Amino acid sequence: MAVIILKDKKFGVSITAKEIDAAIRKVSDQINRDYEGKNILFLPILNGSFMFTADLLRKIRIPCQVTFVKYASYSGISTTTQVTELIGINESVASRHVVILEDIVDTGITMDLVLNELKKFHPADVRIACMFHKPEAFVKSFKIDYLGMNIPNEFVVGFGLDYDGYGRNYADVYRLVK
Ligand code: IMP
Numbered sequence: 138m139a140v141i142i143l144k145d146k147k148f149g150v151s152i153t154a155k156e157i158d159a160a161i162r163k164v165s166d167q168i169n170r171d172y173e174g175k176n177i178l179f180l181p182i183l184n185g186s187f188m189f190t191a192d193l194l195r196k197i198r199i200p201c202q203v204t205f206v207k208y209a210s211y212s213g214i215s216t217t218t219q220v221t222e223l224i225g226i227n228e229s230v231a232s233r234h235v236v237i238l239e240d241i242v243d244t245g246i247t248m249d250l251v252l253n254e255l256k257k258f259h260p261a262d263v264r265i266a267c268m269f270h271k272p273e274a275f276v277k278s279f280k281i282d283y284l285g286m287n288i289p290n291e292f293v294v295g296f297g298l299d300y301d302g303y304g305r306n307y308a309d310v311y312r313l314v315k
């Protein structure tokens with residue numbers, strides 16, 4: 138589908154499922170190599186990361202566990218600087234090799250909050266894997282260890298990303314058409 142309509146807005150294809158899959162392959166190869174002989178606790182951030190998590194984890198060959206957390210920062214198509222914790226860290230991360238999974242790092246405010254929360258639970262180490270990143274919108278300084286791809290500072294939907302809850306189900310990524 139080249140164009141989709143979600144509520145009052147029109148979106149056009151921006152990144153294909155094939156490109157996304159190649160990027161996830163690259164990330165999974167890096168993780169499989171870096172964590173050889175270790176054991177990973179993946180910490181995906183709901184809701185947006187569910188598709189990235191499902192696709193990435195099917196390519197992971199390291200012993201691993203998964204526990205989801207949930208934070209929300211977006212309202213409509215713009216970020217709010219307020220981040221709310223909806224499901225907290227509910228399993229012991231102490232002494233674990235944690236890999237946070239996120240669909241997109243935009244301003245970085247959500248991830249920064251998760252990083253600070255995680256520190257309280259004393260993991261052995263923490264790395265970040267994210268599918269998309271908007272470097273132009275980034276206001277924080279943490280390092281993204283595993284990145285699918287950088288994208289322009291535009292609002293996108295699909296592959297787990299939503300507009301007011303809609304559009305998460307598409308395999309391709311779409312950008313807002315003005
Ligand atoms: P941040 O706190 O500004 O980095 O925003 C992170 C969260 O905002 C992500 O987990 C997404 O859920 C959401 N988000 C950021 N950019 C977009 C976008 O272009 N489309 C949909 N959601 C987005």
Ligand code: MG
Pocket residue numbers: 182183184185186240241
């Ligand atoms: Mg999200």
